[in-house]
Amino acid sequence: MRKLLVSSFLIFAISACAQEPLGLKSPVVSMKPAPVFTVTQGKPGTASLTFHVTNGYHINSNRPxxxxxIPTSLKVSADTDIVIGGVTYPEGEDMSFAFAPDDKLNVYTRDFAVGVIIRPLRGAQSGKYMLRGSLKYQACDNAACYPPKQLPINFEVRIAKAPPAARKNPAQSPHSHR
Amino acid sequence: MKRNPLVLVVVGAIVAVMLWSGIHTARKNGTHAPIIGQIRGQVAPDFDLKSLDGKDVKLSDLRGKAVLLNFWATYCGPCKIEMPWFVELQKEYGPQGFQIVGVAMDDASTEDIDKFAKDMGVNYPILLGKEAVGDSYGGINVLPTTFFIDRDGKLVAREFGLQSRSVFVDHIKQALGQTVQAQK
Structure with missing residues (x-):
């Protein structure tokens, strides 16, 4: 019986290897878990999202x-109460690759962080919001390139109430009556 | 020897799932590894694509010639390395009945593809690729992907990614039937 199970497992493992398609088996880029970003009503804040490029691959920076x-670009959509003020990208790294040793490409490898500027409206409801978007990237390795991909992303933002505006007490008249 | 029927059922189910998964994956991804073993001798799927100069080009129109079919994209660095080799190989083997055909598989505009091809000094037709054509060749998930087709329109070899020039020469000779002649 044990032999039967072991041989079944072996067949399964061999079959799984044989079926492994060429090309990208899984996304080359993943987003690292992001904390809940807190922003205050009416004030801009930046959510820093960290992405990881699988070892052995590179993707173009935002300014290749x-x-x-094809530049790496992030698009984020938000509820009507939140305005996306822009996206900031890190500088890429100038690198040469075996396929073009004389050319320098500006790329992201390993980890890179993208900033999303978030500005909740002054009248936005406080609480947690889920923002969604996608990172468009195009990956290559030393010998091949892969068609552009969209990595769906999401992260949470907590809108905190703005502190009450400091009231200016009107100068009290010495003659005021209580 | 007594076998637990439940275990046999479980093993049978695993094997069935594996078979289904294998067939499903093969259909979805087309033929992958082992490359030559699976595609050699198959008729290269025909297509009808527009060239950069607006002509309709059918693969079947090239029957009688050995064809190197190169799927590439303007964003693909390794593809740029191969192109000058292809220009030389077209000059060298063209008189023997050899034709290179490039299929651009990207979203760039026709003007950009044309500019790119001109910058590279390409001397063979560049066609504007369609995903359906890529799918008929097993899905173009890697660029460059290059197929070698003999004079009868049958696939001789397929290469993924950048290869050495000598690999291309060997496959071209095979497609031209020179290797077969040499073995006789």
Missing amino acids: RSEFL
Whole structure:
């Protein structure tokens, strides 16, 4: 019986290996778990999202050095109470690769952080909001490139109430009556 | 020897799932590894694509010639390395009945693809790729992907990613039937 189970497992393992398609088996880029970002009503804040590029691959930075290269870009959509003020990208790293040793490409490898500027409206309801978006990237390794991909992302934002505006007490008249 | 029927059922179910998964994956991804073993001798799927100069090009129109079918994209660095080799190989083997066909698999505009091809000095037709054509070739998930087709329109070899020039030469000779002649 044990032999039967072991041979079944072996067949399964061999079969799984044989079926492994060429190309990207899983996304080259993943988003690291993000904390809940807190922003205050009416005030902008930045959510820093960290992405990881699988070892052995690179993706173009947001400002690649060639017009033909596809830049990494993040799009985030938000509820009507929240305005996305923009996205800030890190500088890429200038690197040469075996397929073009004389060319320098501006790329992201390993970890890189993208900032999302979030501004809740002054009248936004306080509480937690889920923001969703997608990171568009195009990956290559030393010998091949892979079609552009969209990585769906989401992260939470907590809108905190703005502290009550300091009241200006009107100057009291010495003649005021209580 | 007594076997527990429940275990046999479980093993049978695992095998069935594996078979189903294998067939499903093969259908979804097309033929992958082992590359040559699976595609060699198959008829290269025909297609009808527009070239950069607006002509309709059918693969079947090239029957009688050995064809190198190269799927590439403007964003693909390794593809740029191969292109000058292809230009030379087209010059060298073209008179023997060899034709390179490039299929651009990207979202860039026709103008950009044209500019790119001109910058690279490409001397062979560049066609504007469609996903359906890529799918008929097993799905183009890696660029460059290059197929070698013999004079009868049958696949001889397939290569994923950047290869050495000598690999291309070997496959071209095979597609031209030169290797077969050499073995006789």
